Amino acid sequence: MPSDKVSLSVRPRGKPLKKLPEEISAPYTGKAADLYSELATKSDISVHRLRIIKGSDGSLIPNSSDLSISQTGLRDQSTVYVKDLGPQIAWRTVFLVEYLGPIIIHPMLLALLPVSPPSTAQILSCVLITLHFVKRELETLFIHRFSAATMPARNIFKNSAHYWLLAGANIAYWIYKPNSPTARQHNSFFIYGGLLLFLLGEVGNLFTHITLRNLRSAGGKERGIPHGLGFDLVTCPNYMFETIAWTGILTVTWSLSTLLFVVVAVGQMGVWAGAKEKKYRREFGDKYTKKRSVILPGIW
Template identity: 60%
Template sequence: MQLQTKSIYVHIGKKIPKLPADASVYLQGSGSILYQQIASKSGFPVHRLRITKADDGKLVPNDVRVSIDSTGLRAGDVIQVKDLGPQIAWRTVFIIEYGGPLLIHPLFYLLRPYIYSHAPAQPSTLQTLSCVLITLHFLKRELETMFVHRFSNATMPASNIFKNSAHYWILSGLLIAYFTYSPTSITAGPSNPAITYPALALYAIGELGNLNAHLVLRSLRSPGGTERGVPKGLGFDWVTCPNYLFETLAWLSILLVNQSWTTAVFIVVAVGQMAIWAKKKESRYRKELGTKYKKKRFAMLPGVW
């Protein structure tokens, strides 16, 4: 049986001039087929479109695993097609975001004599360690973005790239780098092995634990899929998002090394944002996974949040 629909355009930004007046797909067909059909006829990229049911505003997912029939659409129903505006792939966004500090820290480290007056020819041990730890952190993030992460949504509004990048390029990039590699910074002084060595151990725990959490999450989702499974393993019995927990530990170790107020500022902002995301993820797990999911008391930090 086929679904015959009538489509109407809901004005968001520019109109869709070639939007077809109707669409015809099999009820057993997937939502992605409907998206592809409308995208082909309208000449718009498929990820720039959002289709909802006109009667209740319910989203019709662009998903090969969701049938038209399961969305409640029936012959003669009206669908709404929205133009979401220019889009950019999430993977591209992450690569650009993390690329900022990945370039900024080595540049500040290498160009110290040209950036600061009276800077010693050789950087201190703590400045070298800070550069290595931060660079490795963002290099790991870039590699995870390219080879590990699987995204729920293919794209995001292209305009958001500036807001998202500012967090990394300015806070974890320029702000931390400028004060960390300065000849007047505390990192320009001698290191304290009683602090530095435990910090390095904490860094290794944080980065490896974070990587493990990402690998677990990757294993729950098929390539190109958006399904959610029940995550298990190191940290997942403690909190909803151990990846955020271990991320926090890694940055606390960097703070112990450079002891900079700028690193503390970045940690406060980053941890605050991750805490919000962790609470939302716990809510999604409870809603979508039901009894299969063991509810967590703490979303991110054991005994705290």
Template identity: 55%
Template structure:
């Protein structure tokens, strides 16, 4: 099929060296549109948003969709917007989890300086620190080796907003109150039955969460944006069992340290995860109207 010419128009802030038009093969993937604009403008592909000039429909940088399938024809206009400096989602996740992963040991081992106390940490405080380190070390492992991201990048400025939740709420907030000499976990005669029940619940949550992430990983081919319907343990009960198991893990921590800071973290994180889970349920129903088995509960069976 003969090549076609697309008219390129800037949208928003000026883009230096943006070509006035590009020539593409309609039988090739949409990726060539992004590549040609990126090569000419010297911008990363991920920094560009390309939309159809006719109706503003965004074009996806997808190797499985051809230019012809998008409806673009010879002399069609496309609008190009500079999204600003970008950062990879993988890097964002690594930075997010690195905060609490470092903060908990620092506060735990720096107790004498932070609290001006010579009292050694209690057994429950030590156990809390180990559980938190295990949790966030697991999250880092999953980020590097398990997760596949549907979007490659996000605006670089958003990393501060995204990291604040973890660095402050599950990092400084949880660590400061958990390892303080006045913390409920500092008592010298702990109820070990409840503590070990908390550890068992934590382990169930962590293993279930890891399993769920592996299932979600296998839905998407490397480098693709494919979406599928997840099946298996947990997915029969709720839309997002990964969030369910995440909450279970932190309930286990709460049973170990008896800190209101942990309860606060569970409550705020839970509300955010409920919003994400409801959004995902709507997406599944829209993308797979005939094959997706609708869920009544998105995150906690029998509750929400």
């Protein structure tokens, strides 16, 4: 085998790619990302739509500049399978669209639904929920760094439904309609207590997002072990603080519609946090201090 080049057989997997070459040559010390770029150019398709799989064992070859072709286990005359993932959309775009729903819906329904001046709790509920999602939009624009550039375009409908319908229309209708529990909520203890929980949760969540951002360079995909506020307690303190913030909103709204969203959201975050704990243990081994709780200390 030549020491500087590998010749790879290329086969489609799933949907055929009309211009996919049957063979490609690449430098043995070249980057896996270069292999993606070369196949994307020759196939006349976006690199983000491609997934390359080793024919020998079916394992994924990541689109990474940190991994050489030799490190992937590919050898001269190896076979790779190329799959078209279909239309893609940027993660950042999906986040911006899905968070926009509650920002529009809550002020609109607060203006339309009440037949009398809204209560303090209704106004505060609108302010807190709107601020929460405005914060998410700003974090998406200025803080978050994504390990993957895109996701399947169809996901925007599923993700948006969660926020536009469950956090937007469903919560807004039941807390702003006349004679809702929120309209009758005048207990200062719950109003101020909820506001305090909201502020604690949002500030804590912001700091954890900044910590996670600083683990990765701009445009990089490197991973690190996070430390700092909350990270010694649970795997994902960003989800813990998110739960605290939404508990504050629930305390102010005093609505079953808010409770439904909190249960669904916390359940999903718990699943993600559990997967993150497994990933940390697998990736960092003894360097990582294992956590007993992934999202709520002593509970989950």
